[in-house]
Amino acid sequence: MDIRQPNDVEMETIRELSPQSIFDGTLGAVMPTKEKIDNLITPLLERGSYYLIAVEDTTLMGWVLVGTNKDQFTESINGFIYELYVIEAYRGKGISKRLMTAAINQVREEGYDEVGLNVFSGNDDAIQLYEKIGFNVKTFSMSLPLK
Numbered sequence: 498m499d500i501r502q503p504n505d506v507e508m509e510t511i512r513e514l515s516p517q518s519i520f521d522g523t524l525g526a527v528m529p530t531k532e533k534i535d536n537l538i539t540p541l542l543e544r545g546s547y548y549l550i551a552v553e554d555t556t557l558m559g560w561v562l563v564g565t566n567k568d569q570f571t572e573s574i575n576g577f578i579y580e581l582y583v584i585e586a587y588r589g590k591g592i593s594k595r596l597m598t599a600a601i602n603q604v605r606e607e608g609y610d611e612v613g614l615n616v617f618s619g620n621d622d623a624i625q626l627y628e629k630i631g632f633n634v635k636t637f638s639m640s641l642p643l644k
Contacts, residue, residue: 498558498592500599503550510557511548512538518582523617538562541579549599551583551592559583561596563603566613576604576612581623593626601630 503511515534519527529537546564550557559582566577578600583592604612614632616623 498551498553498595500549500551500595503548503557503560507550507552507557508548511550511560514582514584515580518580521582521585522580522620522623524619526617546579549596549603551587551596557584558587559592559596561600563600565609568613573611574609576601576607576609578612578614581614594630597626597630 512531512534515538516529516531519529519534541562541564544564546562548560548562550560552558560580561578561582562580564577564579565574567574578597581593581596581600583596601612613635614627615638616627
């Protein structure tokens, strides 16, 4: 398995599958349109974020979207993982861990002191992966449904 940046055809596949990525990551709470995905992802890519993909031969197995983010409290710029997704048929093979390790190494090489991410509450598989890698809870985001 190789981890590298995607070509144009692979980028199109990522954009096609991104709604499913968000749906899975939010445990079925959100199914964005392709237009919404484009509105979220395009500005990130324009500001220098990039994908790393896991491929075997020509088969795309998953990806991670790496970029930067400004800490709302300290205003420092840190590395940030915006999206991690492994296509269902390839889950359970350690691909998520390899993608995360590659992303963290990239962020470290780019000179950042920290890398952050957000994870949907209840996504226990993702939370366990991130904790095994060494991530710690830094903040909680809470909401109160009014309807």
